[in-house]
Structures are given as C-alpha cells and as structure tokens.
Amino acid sequence: MSARFKNPVKGRKGNSTLLAMVIFISLVVCLLSNKASALPWDIDMYKQESYKANEIARAPAKGTVPLGFTPFKMTNDEAGEKLKNPQVFGTNSVWRGQRLYNANCWACHGKTGVGDGPVGLEGSLGVPNLLTDFYKNSPEGKVFGVIYNGGSNMPRYGFKFSHAEIWDIVNYLKFLQGKDVGGMKRPTQKVAKEKSNK
Numbered sequence: 001m002s003a004r005f006k007n008p009v010k011g012r013k014g015n016s017t018l019l020a021m022v023i024f025i026s027l028v029v030c031l032l033s034n035k036a037s038a039l040p041w042d043i044d045m046y047k048q049e050s051y052k053a054n055e056i057a058r059a060p061a062k063g064t065v066p067l068g069f070t071p072f073k074m075t076n077d078e079a080g081e082k083l084k085n086p087q088v089f090g091t092n093s094v095w096r097g098q099r100l101y102n103a104n105c106w107a108c109h110g111k112t113g114v115g116d117g118p119v120g121l122e123g124s125l126g127v128p129n130l131l132t133d134f135y136k137n138s139p140e141g142k143v144f145g146v147i148y149n150g151g152s153n154m155p156r157y158g159f160k161f162s163h164a165e166i167w168d169i170v171n172y173l174k175f176l177q178g179k180d181v182g183g184m185k186r187p188t189q190k191v192a193k194e195k196s197n198k
C-alpha cells in the first residue's frame with residue numbers, strides 16, 4: 001500500500017526532470033537560432049524578394065526600358081551644360097514642386113533650403129545650405145542631374161520622379177532661392193530657429 005502510494009510521487013519527479021530538460025533544450029535551440037530568437041522556419045516570410053521600406057528599386061535589366069520611363073545618362077556637370085528647363089516657371093509648377101520637395105527633400109534640406117531638416121541638423125551627411133550664391137548660380141540642368149543621379153551623400157531620385165516632376169522641384173528650389181512667383185509665400189525660418197535653440 002505504502003509502495004503504491006510512493007510510486008506515483010517518484011514518477012512525477014521523473015516527469016518534472018524530463019520536463020525541465022525539454023524546456024532547457026528548447027531554450028537553447030531558440031537562443032542559438034538567428035533573428036530575434038526565431039526558429040529558422042519562422043523567418044521564411046521575412047527573407048523574401050520583396051522590397052523593404054525605403055529600399056531603392058533595382059536598376060532595369062541591361063538593354064531594357066521600363067514603360068513610361070525616359071532614359072537619362074548624363075553626369076551632373078554634363079546636364080548642367082546641356083539641359084534647358086522646359087517647365088514654365090509659374091505657380092502651377094512651383095506648387096507641384098513644393099509638394100514633392102516637402103515630401104522628399106525636407107528631412108535633409110529643411111523647409112527653407114538652408115539644410116536644417118532633422119537629418120541635416122544631425123550633421124554627419126554635410127547637407128549644404130542651398131540658399132548661398134554658389135547654389136543660386138548653379139545651372140538648372142545641374143540641379144536636375146543632382147536630383148536624378150544623386151551625389152556622394154545625396155540620394156538619387158531618377159527612379160522615383162518623372163522628368164517633369166524633377167523640373168517642378170528645380171523650379172521650387174529657384175523659388176526658395178528668391179525667384180518670386182505670384183500668390184505663393186516663401187516658408188519662414190521659424191522651424192529652423194526653434195530647432196537650433198534646443
């Protein structure tokens with residue numbers, strides 16, 4: 001009777017040791033596998049061909065042109081010498097340029113173009129003040145080239161905008177640099193001052 005009573009207890013002890021071992025081994029397996037302790041089959045969906053957020057699109061296959069895409073192969077300096085801005089400088093173009101600038105360029109170049117966006121203020125990229133005479137005198141074609149091709153730390157946008165959209169942004173930059181257009185007010189420096197006081 002007493003033996004019968006003790007056996008189940010012994011059995012339970014044996015079970016809990018086994019359980020502890022299973023938990024320990026599972027923990028080791030989990031910790032040794034990569035990516036936030038996920039098991040290899042847990043990240044099948046993560047490792048896939050899709051584009052990640054903000055990833056730049058792959059260049060088109062050699063010798064092909066995507067639909068609706070106008071090829072452009074000039075260096076920024078060449079573009080500065082050869083390209084003429086075909087987009088009439090006026091409220092419509094500047095307004096369209098403003099929308100694109102505020103969505104894509106503001107983070108580095110700041111609302112007014114002085115380079116005081118949150119990324120520009122951080123400092124390590126060397127975002128220039130686009131309102132200096134040097135950049136005011138930069139040929140419009142070169143600015144087109146810079147936006148299309150990018151620069152050393154400046155991202156390229158040729159894959160993202162149509163040529164007309166890039167010229168709209170060029171016109172908006174001219175507006176920020178002091179070229180007036182009817183009915184539009186230049187953004188003020190308020191944001192910049194608040195930031196630099198911190």
Ligand code: HEC
Binds near residue numbers: 106119142143
């Ligand atoms: C990630 C930060 C960043 C963003 C976003 C960015 N730029 Fe720039 N930009 C730079 C830096 C840094 C430079 C200085 C030159 C270089 O490093 O290539 C620069 C330079 C420039 C210049 C001067 C180039 C020259 O040599 O004449 C222009 C014009 C310009 N950017 C326009 C734009 C426009 C328009 C956009 C949005 C479509 C934009 N940038 C978005 C960082 C940025």
